[in-house]
Amino acid sequence: MKHDALKTNTLAAVMIALTVALSLLVRIPIAGTNGFVTLCEVGIYTSAILFGNPVGVMVGAGSGFLIDILAGYPVWCLFSLVIHGTQGFAVAYLTPENDKSLKATIFPLIVGSAIMVVGYCLATAFLYGWPAGIASITSNLFQVGFGMVVAVLLVKSLVKFKPSLT
Amino acid sequence: HRLDPRAKLLLSFFYIVLVFMANSLWSYVILVAMTLGAILASKINLGFFLKGIRPLLWLIIFTVIVQMLFSPVGGHTYFHWAFLRITTLGIITAGIIAVRFLLIIMTSTLLTLTTQPLDIATGLASLMKPLRWVKVPVDTLAMMLSIALRFVPTLMDEAVKIMNAQRARGVDFGEGNLFKQAHSLIPLMIPLFMSAFNRAEDLSIAMEARGYQDSEHRSQYRILTWHRRDTITWLIFAIGFAAILVFRRW
Amino acid sequence: MAITFEHVDFTYQAGTPMANPALTDISFSAPDNCFLAIIGHTGSGKSTLIQQINALLKPTAGQIKIDDFTITPKTTNADLKPLRRHVGMVFQFPESQLFAETVRQDIAFGPQNFGMSEDDALVLADKMLEDVGLSTVYADRSPFELSGGQMRRVAIAGVLAMQPKVLILDEPTAGLDPQGRQEMMSLFERLHREQGLSIILVTHQMEDVAQYAEEVAVMRQGRLVKYGATREIFADPQWLTENQLAEPIAAQFAQNLSRRGITWSAWPLTAEELADQLASQWPKG
C-alpha cells in the first residue's frame, strides 16, 4: 500500500508553490542599484539539497516557469524552465545523499549558481545583445550569492528537525 | 483575446525566434505592425504596457548606450576615443536592441493580461504530449503544475502570517545589509518549509484517499479546444514570418 | 495599558484600484488591565482590528493611543519597536511560528530581539515554560517533536517572554481538544488575575466570552457595532439573533425558563451563575 511516487510528486509540487510564493512575495533591494534579489534560489537549492532528484530538477524547472508567467515575463518562461531546471538538477545531482553539511554542498551550490548566471547571461545576450547579457551578471551574482547563504543556513536547521530527510 | 493557450504559448515562442531573425528595417516594420495589431485586438489600455516598461528602463538605456559606444566600424563615424566609437551602424544596432526590448515587454504584458496562469500550464502540458513517446510523464507534470499553482496563494498567505508573527516578536525584516537580511529570514523560512512538508504529506494522503493512482490512467475534465480564430491567428503569423524571411538581410 | 481607538479607518492596499476598506470609523476605549473579547463573524474585521493594536497594520485615518504611544498613519517602524514589546500578539495557530532548534531558544528569541542578553533570555525561557504549564524537561527538545497542544504552549511562552503588558489572542483555542481548550483558557485567566495582564481575546466561543470576558466588542462588516460590559451585550437576546451571534447556552436556558414565568435578578451567563440564582429561589425544605 505504499505510494512513494505520489509522495515525491506532491512534495515537488508544494515546493514549487513555496518557491514561487517566496519569489513573488519577498523582494530584497540591492543597496545602490535599482535591482533586487528574490528568494527563488532559496527554494530551488534547499529542495535540491534535501531531496535530490527528481525533486531538484522539478522544483527548478517548475518554479522558473511559473514565476515568469505569474510575474509578467511569460516570454522568458521557457528559458527559465531550462536554466533553473538545469540548476536544480545539478545541485541535486552533485549533493551526496547522506551528507548535507556545508562542506559537501558548497561545490554543488557553486556549480548550480554558475549555471544560472551563465545561462541568463547567454539568454539575455541572445535576445538583447551582449551588453545586456553582461549587465545581467552582477544582479544575478547577488541573487545566487544570497540564495546560497540562506539555503545553507536553512538546510543546517531543517536536517536537524526532520532526521528522516537525510 | 480568447485564443487557445496552446496557440499563445507557441506564438510567443515563435515570436522570440522572429524577433531574433528580424534584422532589416522592413522586417521590423512588419513585426511592430503585428505586435500593435495584437495589442489593438486585445482592447487593453496602453497604460498597462507603459507600466511594464518602467522597471526595465535603466537596463534598456544602459544597453543602448553601451551598444552605441562599442559600435562596429561601419557607415559614418561620429565619435572616436581609444576603442570607443559611435558609428551609424552602431546607432542602428542600438536602435534595433531598444525596439526588441519594447516588443518583448509588450508581448509579455499582453500575454499576462489575457491569459490565466492555469491555462498556460494546461497549454504547456498539452504541447508536451508528444514527449510521452520518449517516456516523459507529461500528465504527472501537468498535474504537479496545476497543484503548484493552486498552492501559491495558500503559501503566500501563510508566509505573510508567519512574517507578522515574527515581526511581533521583534524581527526587523528588510533592514540591514544583505547578510543580516539573510539571517533575519531564517525565522520565516524554517516554519514555512516545515509547514510545506506537512502540507505535501497531507495532500498525498488526501489524493490517495480520493482514488488517485497515477496520472496516466485518468480521464480529463479540463480540456482545451482549438478554434478557428486560433488557426486564423496562426495564418497571420505565418505570413508575417514569411515576410520577415523575405526582407531579412542574409 | 489603556487602549483608545479614535475614528480609526483601515483600507487594505489603500490608493490602488484594489483598495478594500476593512475597518471604518472605529472608536472605543478599553481600560488598563481589561479582559476584552472581540466577537463577530469571519471577515468582520476582528483580525484586522487587533493587528492595529501592535501596529502590524497602521491606520489609514484616525489614531490609536496605547498609554504613551500614539499610532497615526504617519508613525514610522522605528518608533514601533518599543510598542511591540509591550503588546504581545498570539496569532491563530501560533505553533506555526516556531523555528529554533530547541524550545528554550525559541522562547528566548523574542526577548533577545528586544535587547535582552542571551543568558538572561534563556533563564527567563525556563520560567516561562513553567508559566504555561510545561515542565522544563521540554526545554532542550526540538519544538517539532512536541504534540500540537504543547507546541502552542511553547509559542505562547515565546510571546509572554517579552513580558508584554497587553496580550492579544486570536482564537487561541482553535483546533484543540476540550481539555486543551479548558487548560488554555484558565492559563489566560490566571495571567490576567495574577499578573495584571490586559487580555484582548478574539473568539467564536460564546461560552468563553461569558465566563472570562469583562468587556465585549462586537464587529460587523468592518464596523464596531456594539461595545460594552459582557452582561450588557448578552442582555438583549433579540439583538444577538439579528446579528447572527449565538447566546451562551446558560442564557438561552434562562430565557426559556423566563417564558414560563421564572424571573432572574441578573441575566445568568454561565451554568454557575444560573445555579446560583436557581438556588436562591429554591423552595426551602
Added chain:
Amino acid sequence: MTFKLEERGRRMDNIIEVKQLTYRYSDQERPALSDINFTVQPGEWLAIVGHNGSGKSTLAKCLDGLLPFSEGTVTVGGTTLTEETVWTVREQIGMIFQNPDNQFVGATVEDDVAFGLENRQVPRDEMIPRVQAALDEVGMADFAQRQPSSLSGGQKQRVALAGIVAITPDILILDEATSMLDPLGRTAMLKLVRQLRHDQDLTVISITHDINEAAGADRILVIDDGKLVEEASPQEIFSKGDQLIALGLDIPFVAKLKAALKTRGIVPPADYQTTTEMEDWLWRSLSNT
C-alpha cells in the same frame, strides 16, 4: 446494548468489520492502535471520540488503507482490505480531513470536484453533469469557477463534500472535518452531512471533539491511548459528566448545570438528560412553592 437498526428489525450484514487491528508507526515503540475490534452497520452514524493523540485519526486512515497495518483485519462492504483490494475498498469510502487547505487538489472548485471522477476514468461527458449535480447538492454551484484561495474554510469543506457526492460512495468518514471551521461553518457542514446521509443512504463515521456532532450519532466509540475503551449510545456517554473532558469531549450544558446545582445542595434526578427535560423539572420544582 440496542441499536436503532436492530430495533427496526432490518438488521443487515455489517458494512465495516474491524478485528484485532494493531498499528505501529515505524519510529515509535508503543503501538498507535492496539487490538481494536468493532463493526459498523449500513446506514449507521458512528462517532469516534478521544482526546488529541489518542489514535482516532490513525484508525480512520487504517480503514481506508492509507496506513499499512500489519496485524488484524479490516473488511469493508464484504471486501477484506489487502494490498490487492485497497482500490476496491477506497471506491466505497469518501474521506474528509481536518485541514480544508491540504485536501483541495483542483485549481478551481469544479476541477476539484472532478478530481475523484477523473481518477475513476469517468468519461468527460458523464463528468460534467455529475460535477454540476454535486455542486448543486452542497449549494456551491455559483462558485464553480472560483479558486480555493477565495473560499472560506467552510466553503472548502463543502467542496470536499461535493467531491464525495460526485463519486457516490457508501461510506463517509469525517476525520475532524469540522474542527478548523467557525461555528457557522461547522453548523452548516453538519446540516449538510445529515442531509447527504439521508439523500444518499450513507454510512457516516465521524471522528470528532464536537459535542453536537457526537450527539447526532447513533453510537459512540471512545478511543484512549490507542485502545477502544468504551462503546455506547450518546445518552450513555453524555451522562458521564466531568469524565467527558478526559475522553476528549465537552461536557454538555445539562451536566454542567447539574454539577453546579449539586454543589449548592440541590440534587436533580440522574436520568434527566435533555435541556427540555431539565427545564421541565426545574420549572416544576420552582413552581411547586
